[in-house]
Amino acid sequence: MNAERLHAIVDVLKKEITETRYPRHLKGLVKGLEGLAEKPADPKSQRQVDAEIQSLRRILSNSVADDFSPIWRREIEAMEIADLVGNALLAQIEAVLDANDDAPDAAAAQMAQIQGVVERFIGAVNGAASSLHFFRIGDEHLNPGDFEVGFMIPRKRVNNGLKSLGEEFVALQQLLGPFSELAGENRPEVNVRAISSSEFQVFLIAGPTIAASVAYALDRLASVYERILHIRLMEKELAKSDIPDTVLDPLSSHIEDLIAVEIEAITEALVDRSTLTDEGRLNELRTELRMELAELAQRIEQGYNVEVRTGELPEGGKDQDDSLEPSARKAAESVLEAQAGIRSLNAAEEPGLSLKQPDDLEGTEEQRAKE
Numbered sequence: 001m002n003a004e005r006l007h008a009i010v011d012v013l014k015k016e017i018t019e020t021r022y023p024r025h026l027k028g029l030v031k032g033l034e035g036l037a038e039k040p041a042d043p044k045s046q047r048q049v050d051a052e053i054q055s056l057r058r059i060l061s062n063s064v065a066d067d068f069s070p071i072w073r074r075e076i077e078a079m080e081i082a083d084l085v086g087n088a089l090l091a092q093i094e095a096v097l098d099a100n101d102d103a104p105d106a107a108a109a110q111m112a113q114i115q116g117v118v119e120r121f122i123g124a125v126n127g128a129a130s131s132l133h134f135f136r137i138g139d140e141h142l143n144p145g146d147f148e149v150g151f152m153i154p155r156k157r158v159n160n161g162l163k164s165l166g167e168e169f170v171a172l173q174q175l176l177g178p179f180s181e182l183a184g185e186n187r188p189e190v191n192v193r194a195i196s197s198s199e200f201q202v203f204l205i206a207g208p209t210i211a212a213s214v215a216y217a218l219d220r221l222a223s224v225y226e227r228i229l230h231i232r233l234m235e236k237e238l239a240k241s242d243i244p245d246t247v248l249d250p251l252s253s254h255i256e257d258l259i260a261v262e263i264e265a266i267t268e269a270l271v272d273r274s275t276l277t278d279e280g281r282l283n284e285l286r287t288e289l290r291m292e293l294a295e296l297a298q299r300i301e302q303g304y305n306v307e308v309r310t311g312e313l314p315e316g317g318k319d320q321d322d323s324l325e326p327s328a329r330k331a332a333e334s335v336l337e338a339q340a341g342i343r344s345l346n347a348a349e350e351p352g353l354s355l356k357q358p359d360d361l362e363g364t365e366e367q368r369a370k371e
Contacts, residue, residue, distance in 0.1 A: 208331030
């Protein structure tokens with residue numbers, strides 16, 4: 001992780017802690033449980049427990065941390081703090097209460113342990129925020145109208161080799177090529193916003209239309225991925241029952257058909273959105289886009305995280321100044337709307353896509369090499 005991303009994440013977490021004051025509610029819950037441990041029938045302590053758990057449910061189930069982009073989510077998991085925010089923390093609290101429904105003393109002791117870890121976490125967040133500001137380390141905050149496409153490249157994909165990593169960067173630029181051309185931007189040099197390590201990560205500046213198109217494609221892939229994952233689970237259960245391959249093979253073929261049909265639908269939708277009028281060039285872009293979408297899906301299968309980010313939108317309205325161009329606002333709204341689907345696509349614990357290149361894309365590796 002680079003320092004700028006750490007700074008951005010710390011600032012967001014500190015803001016949520018300050019605004020929601022969920023640690024205070026957790027402390028109040030511990031106090032209420034301790035009161036019940038001393039006097040099990042004490043109505044005041046019971047009311048405090050009920051009030052604090054309701055507040056924690058409301059706050060933690062709406063945590064901004066649960067809406068982090070896939071790569072930001074990976075970062076807080078790597079820092080081992082993902083279970084101290086949002087629904088993950090709420091799940092721990094609920095588990096303690098459920099397991100000790102008739103034992104408030106045990107519940108109080110276990111909840112106090114959780115509260116102690118959260119307090120240390122808050123101290124670390126405040127300390128980090130202060131230090132990062134003191135040393136004037138910037139953050140990777142995106143302003144309204146800014147767009148970014150990010151890729152997290154598994155180290156095993158490039159075997160830690162500099163040449164392989166460089167070739168992968170070139171491939172990612174090629175992947176965005178048809179999106180850029182369909183957006184009417186030809187194929188300019190793709191500008192890098194940031195590069196990070198642990199897992200190799202690269203964040204590319206994107207125009208509004210390109211960002212919205214990539215987000216749309218990822219959201220559509222996420223939708224078909226849900227169906228594919230369901231089929232995969234069915235395959236596993238059937239395989240346990242000694243179902244013959246003659247029955248299972250059609251399921252695998254059906255998966256390939258699903259993704260091929262979806263890639264075709266995404267391609268046509270993006271071509272229809274384009275303002276290009278050269279039918280010959282549009283046909284060439286159809287072919288290339290189908291190939292690049294298949295490449296994108298393959299990378300996700302291989303453990304890549306892909307995300308599209310944009311800055312928070314200013315409030316628009318008749319009596320409010322909105323400095324964003326209507327097209328940029330519309331693109332930002334599209335990106336933000338696609339975030340839930342993109343998160344689910346990147347959150348898979350195991351591959352769900354097994355793709356073959358479409359028949360009409362044979363020989364496209366040579367085509368890629370020429371472009």
